[in-house]
Amino acid sequence: MPVDDRHGDFESALRPLWLRARSGDDAAYRQALGLLASRLRAYLKRRLSGYPDEVEDLVQETLLALHLKRGTYDPALPVSAWAVAIARHKLVDLWRRRARRDSLHDAIDDVDEQLLAAEPDDCGARRDLQTLFDALPQAQRQAIELTKLGGLSVAEAAARTGASESAIKVQVHRGLKRLAALVRADPFAEPPGKVRQQPGPLEPGMSRPVHQRSK
């Protein structure tokens, strides 16, 4: 199958790296992912122009998907076409999630005024690392503690927990994203249903967007 010309220079830079990465060359893999990251950023920026905050999250989400699904790449195809198909899939997924979230928003006129009253501000406790950690699912917390706080490599953390290296990487990524979301109280950071958890010890003092409360 001829390599698609539309992808041109980018494809010819990426392809050799990607093929070397396939046979286990981690340095080439890092370079290839770096190239893909900037390409994906441009691709997603154009399509998410109304939501610049979402771009980097989706770049990371896509890179993670590329990594986890790299066994589905077929050398007969342009790497960039394969990567863009995955990015588009993740983009559609984001729109779907967002549509579902938006349908949960209440019109501002219907909101009980009491809910808008100032929350007792508990900033200190909110940013307390342990409190935040307690709100993470066990697997994510453990993966972050071992790799980021304990200084273990991904392989060592995998050996310690019995999970695969890929699983550790996913848990670290999801966990850090979730932590960032908790600090920002960002309603879009975690898709509903994926990491559904009971309200943690964080809940009482934390300010949450109104639409989450009303569930």
Next chain:
Amino acid sequence: MKTDALVDMLARDAGPVPRALAARRLSPAAIAGLLASAAIAITCFGAIPAQMFSTAVPWTKMGYAGALALAAGWWTARLSRPAAPIARPRRMTVMVLLAMAVVGGVSLASTPAGDRLAALLGKSWSTCPWSVLALSLPALAASLWAVRGLAPTRLRSAGFAAGLLAGSVGAFGYSLSCPEASPAFVAVWYTLGIALTGSVGAILGPRVLRW
């Protein structure tokens, strides 16, 4: 996390990529589904008499189901990989269906006019498609699970193709206990059962294949 840090983490100790992943996931699913459907067919419906295997009848059914399973499996594998072209496996699937239709049509044409309806309906036309569907369910679950672990981006099509694969596997199992003799029967009622399974796959696809 910074994107650079994510890239570093992903690339560290990433190692070589597993090869032929689609085949390695789909084949065990199809084989497990086949064993399950054959076991259920023989347990619940009983096996056909051994002397039937000296005629072409069961071999026609198995040949059809097997060829369709290969074509649909190829199609499913393509739909499980982002950006892979699907025209050829789809054409192959249609050709297998058409080939069986031709065989069925020829056999019907060579049947005396008065016996045609009896050959077409056999004794079990009203249960055959449902039996095929029921026998396909283990293969359907297995193949949807296999596809989900790959990277389907067209979920409804991928569900349909996986359903056709599962339906063919179920039909293969059913041929071990199906007493009907006419290829015309196979061309109509087996195909209907396989198509039913495909439809179930297409309905389930968008829900269960998300990743």
